[in-house]
Amino acid sequence: MRIRPLRAALVTLLMTAAAYVTVAFNPLSSDAAVGFSNPVSAAPYAADPWVGYDNGYYYLAATTWNKQVVIKRAKSVAALPAAAASVVHTGSATASCCNEWAPELHKLSGPNGTRWYLYYTAGTAACCEGQRSFVLESAGTDPMGPYTFKGQLDVQAGNGWAIDGSVATIGGKNYFLYSSWVGDLQSLFIAPMSNPWTVSAYGTRISYPTHDWEKVGTKVNEAPYILQRGGKTFLTYSASSCNTPDYKLGMLTLTGGNPLAAASWTKKSTPIFQRSDANGVFGPGHHSFFTSPDGTETWMAYHANETAAQGCGATRTTRLKKVTFNSDGTPNLGTPDKLTTTLTAPSGDPGSAITFPVANTKYRLVNKATGKVLDAKDCGTANGTAIRQWSSLGNACQQWTFTKTTSNYYRITNANSGTVLDSVDCGTANGTAVDLWTSLGNTCQQWSLTPTSGGYLIANRGNGLVLDVADCATADGTAVRQWAALGNSCQQWAITA
Numbered sequence: 001m002r003i004r005p006l007r008a009a010l011v012t013l014l015m016t017a018a019a020y021v022t023v024a025f026n027p028l029s030s031d032a033a034v035g036f037s038n039p040v041s042a043a044p045y046a047a048d049p050w051v052g053y054d055n056g057y058y059y060l061a062a063t064t065w066n067k068q069v070v071i072k073r074a075k076s077v078a079a080l081p082a083a084a085a086s087v088v089h090t091g092s093a094t095a096s097c098c099n100e101w102a103p104e105l106h107k108l109s110g111p112n113g114t115r116w117y118l119y120y121t122a123g124t125a126a127c128c129e130g131q132r133s134f135v136l137e138s139a140g141t142d143p144m145g146p147y148t149f150k151g152q153l154d155v156q157a158g159n160g161w162a163i164d165g166s167v168a169t170i171g172g173k174n175y176f177l178y179s180s181w182v183g184d185l186q187s188l189f190i191a192p193m194s195n196p197w198t199v200s201a202y203g204t205r206i207s208y209p210t211h212d213w214e215k216v217g218t219k220v221n222e223a224p225y226i227l228q229r230g231g232k233t234f235l236t237y238s239a240s241s242c243n244t245p246d247y248k249l250g251m252l253t254l255t256g257g258n259p260l261a262a263a264s265w266t267k268k269s270t271p272i273f274q275r276s277d278a279n280g281v282f283g284p285g286h287h288s289f290f291t292s293p294d295g296t297e298t299w300m301a302y303h304a305n306e307t308a309a310q311g312c313g314a315t316r317t318t319r320l321k322k323v324t325f326n327s328d329g330t331p332n333l334g335t336p337d338k339l340t341t342t343l344t345a346p347s348g349d350p351g352s353a354i355t356f357p358v359a360n361t362k363y364r365l366v367n368k369a370t371g372k373v374l375d376a377k378d379c380g381t382a383n384g385t386a387i388r389q390w391s392s393l394g395n396a397c398q399q400w401t402f403t404k405t406t407s408n409y410y411r412i413t414n415a416n417s418g419t420v421l422d423s424v425d426c427g428t429a430n431g432t433a434v435d436l437w438t439s440l441g442n443t444c445q446q447w448s449l450t451p452t453s454g455g456y457l458i459a460n461r462g463n464g465l466v467l468d469v470a471d472c473a474t475a476d477g478t479a480v481r482q483w484a485a486l487g488n489s490c491q492q493w494a495i496t497a
Helices: 077-082
Strands: 028-030 035-037 050-054 057-061 068-074 085-090 101-110 113-122 132-138 147-152 163-170 173-182 185-195 204-207 221-229 232-239 248-254 265-267 282-291 298-305 317-325 342-344 353-355 364-367 373-376 387-390 400-404 410-414 420-423 434-437 447-452 455-460 466-469 480-483 493-496
Touching (some): 035 077, 050 101, 050 298, 057 077, 057 101, 068 077, 077 447, 085 147, 085 447, 113 147, 132 163, 163 221, 173 221, 185 221, 204 265, 232 282, 317 342, 387 434, 387 480, 434 480
Antiparallel strands (some): 028 353, 035 342, 057 068, 068 085, 101 113, 113 132, 132 147, 163 173, 173 185, 185 204, 232 248, 282 298, 373 387, 400 410, 420 434, 447 455, 455 466, 455 493
16 A cells, blocks of 8 residues: 655644534436446545445545545445545544555454444554554444444554555455565565454465566555455455556465465466556556446456556545456456546446536635635736635635536636636645636646535645645635645535535
8 A cells, every 4th residue: 555664744733613504515416327437536535445335335435644534425436426525433542543544344244243344554643654454343234334443453463564454255264464564575464363353363474576567666565355256266466666657456366275375375477457558547556346236247446646657645546447357267457447438337336426516606615614715815817816715705706616627527717717726836745825827727727526524625636635724724815725635624615606
């Protein structure tokens, strides 16, 4: 999931206790959609995705980079982009905080009956040396919870680093798979489980980078996931550094009788899924598999970037792809699809979609924490006009229209000036300013909308950062900038007509 060196810590902003009326804009149902287009989840919650289907709903969980674990739910894949990100767990100093990565849900039988178990990686606020594996247990059989924190999985001697946990049932027994280090080799491990939240022994290493294609940037094997079909067990995994466009998938096949023995696994000498420059897909990896609603198809969820320069951050988006199988029974993942490709939905999918903001309708964007609205400074019309928050004046300078561009992104246009919301100089750092500019058609002027219980996270397509009120200040004139998602109310916006 991540490489070992430290990265810059996210700055925790002060929360403002200002009250605000709940969201007034609601997505509208649509009877359209025979197919769907990727991504099915955009920034900020889209990297390292797990997707499953249960009892009439798709469920999607992904990395948040903050202390929250979130799940999205939708009846169809076409509706996933507009599905709300519901917080099912918030970490604390004593219960896994912060930098939540790679959540996965598995429905398992245990001492408490059949429950959903949510496995995830979390660590200290200073990324990334503190990461360990944790598990939550649902109260019943609803994947949305509520969940109880069960604790850390003690998989490495000396409380060692352990990420990207997944569970597989092989021969009627449950095993915990994860990634950790041996020297400079990030490797795959497997541990036997005595119940869904406890391993009965430390993990044993079953794979490490041996081929050149597993060593681009950093020597990495991570994000293991089991696919079983026709009596065969395949372990697919991510290889090379996620900071490179050459992050990709490899595969092991269980050819021996003991899953805990490295000799029982045979590695395929070539990758099974990798970048496609022709299709504009870079660093495809960290995946999961799920079955179509009618049970006849196997699908993969994975993340990827749109440019070779993007790396391990929030620019990665969740995509879906149908899996086929070769004559020898091995999975064939093919080539990652262009984002402009319309794909046929999984078999049995009802095909309903969600329509986001209505074209040519003027909306206000209201910050949940402050109650102030997104405002063009001094009603400026020139390129470079700054964006700030201000008390609602009811004028066109505080009104915005949404135009869908492609692949579930939107151009946000100021009703007064006709210029669009723009990431200044296409910056990628926390604190990058937002202004108005003539439409250039680039990704720096496109935005995704992720609904939450408190409003919408509005994220830039080019950098994955979300609209943020500087320092959570409440005064008129406070700058609105871009920042990594922190899960607080200063980054949540109501969209009201």
